Amino acid sequence: MSGAQQSFKILWGMAIDLDKCTGCGACMVACQAENNLAPEKDASKKQRVMNWLKVFELSNGKPFPDHDTAYLPRPCQQCGNPACVPVCPATVTKKDEEGGIISQVYPRCFGCRYCMAACPYKARYFNWYDPEWPQGWDKTLSPDVSVRPRGVVEKCTFCHHRWMKAKDKARVAGNDPYDLPEGAYVTSCTEACPNGAIVFGDLNNPKHLVHKLAHSEYAFRLLERLGMDPQVYYLSRREWVRRLGNHHLENEKTGEFTPLGGGHHG
């Protein structure tokens, strides 16, 4: 599975403006409703809670009144050089489809959790429990996403089923399914965010806003130096947020801020 990074004509990606995210959690709820995640009675057991998308609270570490807070929504980063793919013994998770979305084929997964150990973003979750919905609630399950039993690893798929639908719609309309206009395919979290903090699109397509944002002087990626080449970009005008995103040591000099966006894309 090692070797040269696979290139794609289309590269779906996100740009999340952390200066606009207020941590309300609408994206997390929309994600659960879209992807059939079951509720959990004791959600304070964070080691056992299933979230495809999680909003983290960041602090600049300073005491009041100099303190500052930011919220960081963390979906699967859909890395260009994913750590999870080569370690999967069952080819559950692959990055070989046009669009660059990392797959997760649940029926193949036997829950070894190597991928979880490998993922530096902790974006993968093990299904500790069979999904359990209150009586009747299963009638609200979406037909687009299969329900997963316990014992498998789950993760964000960038709402891959929505891409399938968008391609079908384009085909029916006689359009090129591999040249979708901006907004024809967006994830559930992007759609929901009341602050419009999440922008989704094709990182390789100059007509898509996300392509431009990935080149923004305020763009950065999480743990950039690990070389995972994530397809999720973050934006912040705050230096401390960008430093935290790249896990700089407290006294480490970063010098002039160098735009990181677009290093590999477009």
Add this chain to the structure above:
Amino acid sequence: MGIDRRSIVKFLIGGAVGSMFTPTPWILTDDISIWTQNWPWVPKNIKGVDAYVPTVSKLCPSATAMLVRTVSGRPVRTMGNPEHPLSGGKISPLAATEVQLLYSPSRIKRPLRKASDGGWKEISWTDALALLDEKLGFVKGSATRLAVISGDQTGTVNEVLSGFVASMGSKQFFLMPSEAQTLARAWELMGGAGMPGFETAGSDYVLALGADILESWGASTRTRRAYCEARPHGEVPAATYAYVGPSCTNTAVGADIWVAAKPGSQAAVALGLANLLIKAGATSSAPDFAAFKALAARFEPATVAQLAGVSEANLAMLAEGLQKAKAPVVIPGSEFGQGGSVAAAAAGMALNLLLGAYNQKVGLRAVPEFAPVVEKAMARKDVMANDLAAYMQGLAEDNKARPEILITYEANPVYALPGDVAGTVAKIPFKVAIAQFMDETATMADLVLPSPLGIERYDDVATPAGCGVAIYCLNTPVIDAVNPAANIHGGDVILGLAAKQNANLGFNSFKDVLAAKAKAVGANVADLTAGKAFVSEAVTGAQPSLAAEAIAKSLEAKAPEGAYALAAVNKLGFGTATTAVPPQNLKLVREFELAGTLMYVHLNKATAAKAGVAQGQKVTLKAGDGKAIPALVNISEMVMDGVVMAPCNLGHTAFDEFAKGKGANVARLFTAQVEPGTGLSFWTQTGVAIEKA
């Protein structure tokens, strides 16, 4: 040929090599993996035809407009409605789970009567209404023996409810406390016409004075669209947002400037800003400008620093920001969306007048009210003047005549009102809860009547609190009621009872009331039914006053007792008093917000050191009269010195396994007092003691 060692080794190696080339083991492994996941208790996908049906959330205070995705008629989820001004395609964390709440374990499925052993007995609608009709017959004509409380802040059902109360000879119709009431009372004192609204779209300087505008204040999904549009990705924002409040709420996080101020100190900050603005030349043609100027002059920066904890430099910075802005707007409000000071609301609105931000495209706007259609309905100003917290206090102290019948309509006063009103409610002989979920108030009721959710019924939403334009929307049923015995709207229940009591309200059904309302609004019913909103950008009214006299008198209010100030925070993701934390939303609770059944309260390092408590330590927060809640300590620098921050909407004693017993109800600690000069109760200033448990 014998079997020797060599032949065994050859067999094993041959077998191993062979198995590499045959697909059998891989197919078996694949099959095992598939079939060990294929259990009957794991639901299967049900395919069908997609449809997207527009409606507006009646559960979420933001009144977010939604599209309900249905699959062959089966509701699957809610999404924002891109064509609607109350959404712009976006959705709140509470509205996002509205479909799933159809099947909440707490849903009330049929009428229930409290049995003598305290349990519940299912009864028919006919029996339930006959029982209620009989009881109502005993209280008709009395001014004090019937009280009705509504939790609906935007619906025409309030006209039906108040009309019914008035027809029965009473004026005891109350709305649950909210920003709408505080603003309406302040606006009345200022002599304003219509309803006060705040438009942020197009503003270049938005100052939220306590109001959590990007989370729980008013039609927040609409407000957040304006915020989003003023801040294009990766570009310098076109508007500066500033938040003044004791803790770093979600609004403070999204704002460019967070200025810490003591809980409930909005009036002092507003007057301090007014003083600086007037000194810089701001004026107003309001009749009481001179009195207001004299009042504001008492709030020099040093005084504000002492009263509100806002530094002189920060106050000057805010004043300068407002002064330099081309289209500023100041939005006053309670930090947690209820119990705010009327005087603070008036002072905040007065700032808009001083800035010339009145009845312009941006700023404070006198939004016209829609004409009432239920003839006997109480006037809106009379409803808004009814102080529920004071009424309950009066009942508790035997200063007011106890009602024989209390009807609550989608309201949960037992949980949400300040202090502990359960004992007071328990003494009311006959309590009726028209409710969707088995909340604390329904649990105490003698008769429970199930109410359909918004997506199961006809209903309406008229101009949410503080909205800068007049908006009217109609809800049509997206689906048939999932509980067939819970398909009667509370409005129809009341209309039926009114007819039986010979208190005819002029309508046979609630649907007829809505049709009349749509006509009165001047909206096209077909458009409303298709999910479009009626929007009017008109403004009304002449020059309001600055309410100088009332604000001056309000300063006589008692200062809070207790070593620390309590700052409550209201997040829509945690639900409301009537929904509790929806099951899906429980995952939004962060690591240092809840640990099992104990919730965290938040204080900064300096405050924790002063209180002698450490991270994770169990404490008891105590307010006056022996009120106390248990909690764990979280050291967080998101809170100003001397303040304890606690979340609202946890600590339910009713509902289901997802909400019950998780955390503590911070409303227990709220200490209400009637505000001098304005006459409405407020509880944004509560002092607490921190004791180690």
